[in-house]
Amino acid sequence: xxxxxxxxxxxxxxxxxxxxxxxxxxREVSGITLVDLYAExxxxxxNIDREQSRLLxxxxxxxxxxxxxxxxxxxxxxxxxxxxxxxxxxxxxxDRLSGKTMMLAITAGGADEAYSAxxxxxxxxxxxxxxxxxxxxxxxxxxxxPYVLYGALRAQANDQVEPHAAGYARLLxxxxxxxxxxAAAKELDVVTAPDLDQLIEA
Ligand SMILES: Cc1cc2nc3c(=O)[nH]c(=O)nc-3n(C[C@H](O)[C@H](O)[C@H](O)COP(=O)(O)O)c2cc1C
Numbered sequence: 167x168x169x170x171x172x173x174x175x176x177x178x179x180x181x182x183x184x185x186x187x188x189x190x191x192x193r194e195v196s197g198i199t200l201v202d203l204y205a206e207x208x209x210x211x212x213n214i215d216r217e218q219s220r221l222l223x224x225x226x227x228x229x230x231x232x233x234x235x236x237x238x239x240x241x242x243x244x245x246x247x248x249x250x251x252x253x254x255x256x257x258x259x260x261d262r263l264s265g266k267t268m269m270l271a272i273t274a275g276g277a278d279e280a281y282s283a284x285x286x287x288x289x290x291x292x293x294x295x296x297x298x299x300x301x302x303x304x305x306x307x308x309x310x311x312p313y314v315l316y317g318a319l320r321a322q323a324n325d326q327v328e329p330h331a332a333g334y335a336r337l338l339x340x341x342x343x344x345x346x347x348x349a350a351a352k353e354l355d356v357v358t359a360p361d362l363d364q365l366i367e368a
Contacts, residue, residue: 333359
């Protein structure tokens with residue numbers, strides 16, 4: 167069993183399709199900690215002590231958010247800026263997150279093919295995530311392969327939201343229970359719902 171902390175961050179939750187469905191599924195998973203960052207900090211007044219305590223109490227830290235301008239929604243950045251303090255997360259004696267895992271669950275409007283050198287986004291998804299990956303590494307954490315839904319704006323019409331959300335619940339349960347094969351996932355650039363069968367032990 168691994169203590170799993172899920173940070174959900176969507177400033178437009180009431181208009182969301184993909185993340186809303188994922189969050190609804192996540193709420194049904196017992197034995198995990200789920201934090202809705204925008205609901206908890208609508209004025210961006212992040213309680214640093216509370217967040218650092220949460221980090222210390224969990225082993226796997228997962229951020230779920232829609233990709234906004236090739237990055238996180240602003241409150242996740244604010245959380246990083248304030249919570250990952252020198253002396254706590256990095257720098258001299260800053261080893262409190264050592265050995266923990268950071269994982270992302272991202273929805274992106276762009277299609278899979280768009281995120282390539284020949285596509286209109288011009289770079290693979292992982293290139294846009296390198297700041298987060300390096301943040302994890304600097305904080306002595308392992309950066310796990312992200313769980314991604316591409317084409318999120320058309321996903322509802324394409325009947326992809328439900329399988330992605332159901333896969334998300336399976337993923338969270340597997341992370342909680344220590345049944346997720348991080349090493350096999352590391353071979354992939356991103357994990358999508360169909361990949362989960364080969365990554366989750368029965
Ligand atoms: C302000 C803003 C910025 C966005 N930036 C990106 C982006 O950089 N790349 C991308 O693929 N999609 C981008 N999108 C599309 C969102 O990722 C997409 O609307 C979201 O993943 C859909 O999930 P939801 O149904 O939960 O809202 C952006 C959307 C908004 C509103």
